[in-house]
Amino acid sequence: MGMIIVFSVLVLSLFGMNPLQGDPNSLPWYGWALIGVLAAFALYLALKKQTPEELVLRAEAEEAKAEALLEDAQELLKTGEGVKVVRVIEHDLDGIDGPETLQVVRTRIVEDDSMTVVHTVEQISSALDGDIVQQTVETLDVNTARLDATHVQQSAESLAGGIVSQAESLAVDSEGVDMLKHTEALFDAVQGEGLISTARTVIDGQSGDAVLEEGKGLLEAEEPEAGEAEEEGGEEA
DSSP states (O other), X not given: OHHHHHHHHHHHHHTTOOTTSSOGGGSOHHHHHHHXXXXXXXXXXXXXXXXXXXXXXXXXXXXXXXXXXXXXXXXXXHHOOOEEEEEEEEEOSSSSXXXXXXXXXXXXXXXXXXXXXXXXXXXXEEEETTEEEEEEEEEEEEEXXXXXXXXXXXXXXXXXXXXXXXXXXXXXXXXXEEEXXXXXXXXXXXXXXXEEEEEEEEEXXXXXXXXXXXXXXXXXXXXXXXXXXXXXXXXXX
């Protein structure tokens, strides 16, 4: 709003008119009309808000662009050499020889004229309380002049407890709208069932308004088909 008023004053100054001087009669009617039009336009921009439906549709369009950008990043990783960084971190929690947690982080950075790609794979192996937990976190971060996208895949497995968890998230930062999409699944191999939850948050970059969509569902172990069961029985016979 302030920038538009300053612009109006500068435009009127080009015609030899100064709306800031003490005598308001020195400004002709078309000068006041110009200021009024610009002020009304500024007020329209300030009051104009996207409906939740419009915001979600725009976010879906940006999500499609982000997914295409991630595919281009994968191709760039295949063809480009880039910079490789490997870190190995050991965590000794009880002071006894041998680490309880081993963390290996591999990072690769590749860039061209249009984008910068950072690919990180983090592998963690923990041995605590008689259980071994293996976890992998893979992050693909892409930065461009107009859009930034970050895709994260996580998986963890408890070998003793039979608990498997998987999570996937996509964060999109674009002009005017931001989006975070997250899916998480937890499965109990012993019980043969689990839970999956999804959430998507869309934020209007201008007004700060947000739309949240959530969902939950049950997971069940797939039972072998009759043909497969008979085949297995025949092999055992």
